[in-house]
Amino acid sequence: MQTDETSAPAARPGGPGRYTSFVALGDSFTEGMSDRLPDGSYRGWADRLAADLAAATPGFRYANLAVRGKLIGQIADEQVKTAAAMNADLVTLVGGLNDTLRPSCDMGRVRARLEEAVAVLAPNCGRLVLMRSPGRNGPFLERFRPRMEELFTILDELAERHGALVVDLYGSGALGDPRLWAVDRLHLTEEGHRRVAEAVWQAIGLEPRWDWTEPLPPAAPPGWYRRRAADLRFAREHLLPWIGRRLTGRSSGDGLSPKRGDLLPYPYEL
Template sequence: MLLRWNSLVSLGDSFTEGMDDPGPGDTYVGWADRLASMIAQQAPDFRYANFAIRGKMLQEIIDEQVPLAISLKPDLVTFCGGGNDIMVPNSDPDALAEVYEVAVADLRASGSDVVIFTGFDTRSTPLLRSLRGKIAIYNSHLWSIAERYHCRMVDLWSMHVLHDRRAWSEDRLHLSPEGHQRVALKTYEVLGLSDAHAWNEPWPALEQADWVTQRKADLKWAREHVVPWIGRTLRGESMGDGMAPKRPELLPLARATDENCVNN
């Protein structure tokens, strides 16, 4: 297969940084790194940068990351943002989409192909179900933007395989390593590099917890993860304050030899 892209820059927040998919030291791997490793198996000189930082709001991604991507002129850009904004009370998905579109227009005008992502369907996540309407509105705008600017779309909303709790880490806000692998495989397919549908392979059977156990787990999750997140939001703090991108330069990514990077 003739590879169309020789360089990739990934932009976004914790989703694209790779939380909670542990890597070497204190770093994370994530779907974007996994995707880059898969592509590099076809092109050993493939170059990759990842500017994503956890906690970033859409405007921060646009102000801090998009200009860097444009300056590097990569063949391919993945751009995902707005999820943290949607979670803020009184946020406006219509206004967010207008901001998002300007960034996509700039990226496309620079000559890069662009991959964008819908928001997840939160129907399986307690306390986040109320956001489904806003996410759906935002997603409808993203589909229109993708069509207007000829972007490829990874439809996370329709990935029913991600409704399994094994796709998510303990905080239920970030994907597990297997969840990240599923998204990497889906993106790989969207790029036309595979038609195996490996991302949609059924999960092994899992015994369901009883109602009381599930409710206890929900309360524990809210206490340990949701309440601290709300506190940070009210204080104007972010998990990514003071952090630098994990892969800030567009450098060659050697052919993957560690099976854990690609297949876990």
């Protein structure tokens, strides 16, 4: 079952106020990279969604357990039980994509850990939301597309079995636009995260406020020299360190704690 903003359930009376608590689980995508705030921290779609929900809901509570670099097994082991115990009205789980980027990825194990996570979360929250993650158009996506699509098939099956929603970000051509991706080519920009927040807002049955699928205005492609300079910067600052972490078994999230580990009242001003 695939659920997007056009097939979301109708909003119940009370609008966003029916969601009084929200817990987000996952990796760097949900942590908010690369939607950077002036103080150097990350905001991201989950914080943006929480802010919008909190603006209409006195006493709204929010937790974000996501940590960059986490594989689905780590999310299942370190975040799922904590989130289930919070019994939130809304829970989002986005994981498994980091696994698909590993050469030794075992998709059978990915399926098993996702099944375990969803089976624990679904009965312990009001609404569970899964996502088909977006992909940046280009050769990098093409290399990993078969695994990504296998992951999305697993998510669709789990959603149908457990009554969860699936937000289809992957199917949006707009989110594949390289201009919505940071220089590391792995994380969305501020505008990309803003679109994801609106996509989830609509998917959980709230009144659409704008069209998050609208393509960016046409623009002339960058020249050859500019593209090559961007490629070199990407390789030097992001690709080589990423490869180094893979070879040494390290993660960008090693030693980091969740950005918001407790379900606490959340101010809507950012």
